[in-house]
Amino acid sequence: MAKIGIFVGTVYGNAQLVAEQAQTLLQEQGHDVAVFDEGTLEDWTVYQQDTVLVVTSTTGQGDFPDSIESLFYDIKDSVGHQPKLRYGVIALGDSSYDSFCGAGKQFDALLQEQGATRLGDVLMIDATEVPEPEVFAADWVRQWGMLVK
Numbered sequence: 652m653a654k655i656g657i658f659v660g661t662v663y664g665n666a667q668l669v670a671e672q673a674q675t676l677l678q679e680q681g682h683d684v685a686v687f688d689e690g691t692l693e694d695w696t697v698y699q700q701d702t703v704l705v706v707t708s709t710t711g712q713g714d715f716p717d718s719i720e721s722l723f724y725d726i727k728d729s730v731g732h733q734p735k736l737r738y739g740v741i742a743l744g745d746s747s748y749d750s751f752c753g754a755g756k757q758f759d760a761l762l763q764e765q766g767a768t769r770l771g772d773v774l775m776i777d778a779t780e781v782p783e784p785e786v787f788a789a790d791w792v793r794q795w796g797m798l799v800k
Contacts, residue, residue, distance in 0.1 A: 652681040653799040656698040658690040660707030660719025660754060665784050666743050669776075670706040672785040673741070673792045677704075680796040689718055692725040700735050702770070702799050705758045708743040713753025723754075727761055736767040739774075739795050741788055746777045770798040 655677055659670045670686050677684045687694050695703070707719050715723055740762075742755020752775045759773050774791045781787045 654701040657686045660716040668785040702737045706741045709754040713750030715754045734766040
């Protein structure tokens, strides 16, 4: 099956819970999965020929959590074209803010701009409606895992 790196941006731990649940579900499908809660550009480049899943919450006015912010800017400033990369995004946010899921949307836009191929739609999880995001994301993760071959 596929080699998948899950890169996490979290403040209060919800994105981490989603990432850990995704790791378990994807491993059950036979994928080789690693989770990076403080991912670096070096970690990212290992997966440029493979698949990544970005799981990030949004802070402030659409900002990234500290745990993934430097990775985003390193990719933006240093990587360039990534035509062989396949990816997915799970974005957590609060719909009462104008910048709902802003960090996940920014990551998706960057990877699209760099020529990566998104598998499936971006999953946006609204904290005002979903008390257990890891449970809510499970079906999406299983379906996404089927797209990754």
